[in-house]
Amino acid sequence: MSNVATAWADSTIMLRRNLKHTMRNPLVLFNAILFPIVLLLMFVKVLGGAFEVGESYIDYSTPGMLVMAVSYGLGSTATAVNDDMTKGIINRFKAMDISRGAVLTGQVIVTTVRCLVACTAIVAVAFAMGFDPDASALDWLGVLGFVVLLTVAAAWLTVAVGLAAKTAESAGLATVPLIMLPFLSSAIVPADTMGAGVRQFAEYQPFTPIIETLRGLLAGDPSTGDALAGIGWCLGLAIVGYVWAISTFKKRA
Amino acid sequence: MKSSAIAVSGLRKAYGDRTVLDGIDFEVAEGSVFSMLGPNGAGKTTTVNVLATLLKADSGTVHVAGHDVVTATRQVRAAIGVTGQFAAVDELLSGRENLQLMADLKRVRSGERVVERLLERFDLVESADKRISTYSGGMTRKLDLAMTLVGDPRIIFLDEPTTGLDPRSRRTMWGIVRELVADGTTIFLTTQYLDEADHLSDRVVVLDHGRLVAEGTPDELKRQVPGTHVRLRFADLDELDAAARVLGGGTRDDQELLLRVPSDGQSKSLRALLDRLDEYRLNAQEFSVHTPDLDDVFLALTGHAGEEAIAS
Numbered sequence: 001m002s003n004v005a006t007a008w009a010d011s012t013i014m015l016r017r018n019l020k021h022t023m024r025n026p027l028v029l030f031n032a033i034l035f036p037i038v039l040l041l042m043f044v045k046v047l048g049g050a051f052e053v054g055e056s057y058i059d060y061s062t063p064g065m066l067v068m069a070v071s072y073g074l075g076s077t078a079t080a081v082n083d084d085m086t087k088g089i090i091n092r093f094k095a096m097d098i099s100r101g102a103v104l105t106g107q108v109i110v111t112t113v114r115c116l117v118a119c120t121a122i123v124a125v126a127f128a129m130g131f132d133p134d135a136s137a138l139d140w141l142g143v144l145g146f147v148v149l150l151t152v153a154a155a156w157l158t159v160a161v162g163l164a165a166k167t168a169e170s171a172g173l174a175t176v177p178l179i180m181l182p183f184l185s186s187a188i189v190p191a192d193t194m195g196a197g198v199r200q201f202a203e204y205q206p207f208t209p210i211i212e213t214l215r216g217l218l219a220g221d222p223s224t225g226d227a228l229a230g231i232g233w234c235l236g237l238a239i240v241g242y243v244w245a246i247s248t249f250k251k252r253a
Numbered sequence: 254m255k256s257s258a259i260a261v262s263g264l265r266k267a268y269g270d271r272t273v274l275d276g277i278d279f280e281v282a283e284g285s286v287f288s289m290l291g292p293n294g295a296g297k298t299t300t301v302n303v304l305a306t307l308l309k310a311d312s313g314t315v316h317v318a319g320h321d322v323v324t325a326t327r328q329v330r331a332a333i334g335v336t337g338q339f340a341a342v343d344e345l346l347s348g349r350e351n352l353q354l355m356a357d358l359k360r361v362r363s364g365e366r367v368v369e370r371l372l373e374r375f376d377l378v379e380s381a382d383k384r385i386s387t388y389s390g391g392m393t394r395k396l397d398l399a400m401t402l403v404g405d406p407r408i409i410f411l412d413e414p415t416t417g418l419d420p421r422s423r424r425t426m427w428g429i430v431r432e433l434v435a436d437g438t439t440i441f442l443t444t445q446y447l448d449e450a451d452h453l454s455d456r457v458v459v460l461d462h463g464r465l466v467a468e469g470t471p472d473e474l475k476r477q478v479p480g481t482h483v484r485l486r487f488a489d490l491d492e493l494d495a496a497a498r499v500l501g502g503g504t505r506d507d508q509e510l511l512l513r514v515p516s517d518g519q520s521k522s523l524r525a526l527l528d529r530l531d532e533y534r535l536n537a538q539e540f541s542v543h544t545p546d547l548d549d550v551f552l553a554l555t556g557h558a559g560e561e562a563i564a565s
Binding site for chain 2: 010013017020021024025087088089091092093094095096097098
């Protein structure tokens, strides 16, 4: 078999293993898929009525909820990767003649799959709650592409964190900022309604252009500036995560 | 003359300014059991990690299965199996799934049959479809070793394979090691149990503070220490002094209040020795006839006792 074919086959085997893990771990399923739905219900049904955002709150908040669904799916990836590292499973794989990247790619793919399921669930629930986007088919394709890009970038970063952390607990803890960042962005309320300091932070942090791009796409009116900034952030995070993950993977025995 | 399965020369490894391996050389003959004996922190795991391609040495050359671990890493990996110090099994999978995962990754033909056979061999059939989290320590260890055996590696590294096992599981593990060698597999094992090295190995090296302080067959090593002797432990230093004077020719260990007197171990000479103690109204709190084992070798070679000697 060629190298690429071997790497692909190895990654598929790893993916199958990681999928089994996800399906057998109720906490992972809850955190990654149910919890974002609970958040969506809470913000739209409980809190949203009090927010003044200039449009129907479900339409405003759904793009942000997509991003939250992605970030909530990451914690379990960090923990799983760290578990493999500290329990010697990664060393077992490393001493075998298998593709170097397969172990990590498998984690990234399973994270992406999990996040896409979560995002699909969010969109479905949002529709049931009266979500009324103006997106064309092409815009939806853009949404999908953007969510995948974001997930892959965040997943590489998370895998790196999981590899580098000393314990599973600290690995899980290290992903908390990724969960907190969407709250400090334009996900829940527009940044210009926030207090000084927080507002500037919200305007310049990576999640805001990403969410604004998704919001634009879903409204059928995407903004090129936000899209470029969002793609830039995602690519940047992906490269940092990838390089960090690979070098940690090679170093730690 | 058998060729070498493993050849190591001038191997050095340091973490910062802490030298872990300080230039070690050894060769392992194909189809033999080679034990690396040493206390905790001697550098055993570091050696295994270098040999198993998990860690890069600072200097020296290492050939495993005829391939250089640095330039032909993949060929080395294809030839070896590694069981680390801590069971590396996937706890969310069942025993069967763990083995199947290995078979898939190694592209083993008719993997299911291989898995089934390993489950039988390691007496794991009953719990094959249960999650590992329900397994006992001994079962996990067995599965761990079974996973290493998938694909019949020619050279197997076992890093302290019996640490933490009860005596019965330990015997089982020894039995498996013997079977493997009978099939022509080469085994490199590390242990801090002297009797384990004694029972299993064709050759033993003793590692202490990153240096090899001895190498040979278990018998050769045992020959390096004094022969059969009687060990006497006394209640206090005065009594030890008196006994040393009376018996003569012994070596003493004041800290342990121990006197070692050479003897042929026969009942007649033992009786004479005991009579003599009695004559001087000396009473040994402990009395034993000692045939040298690797414990003594270890003590003699390193100037400090092995882990087990301290514990007992």
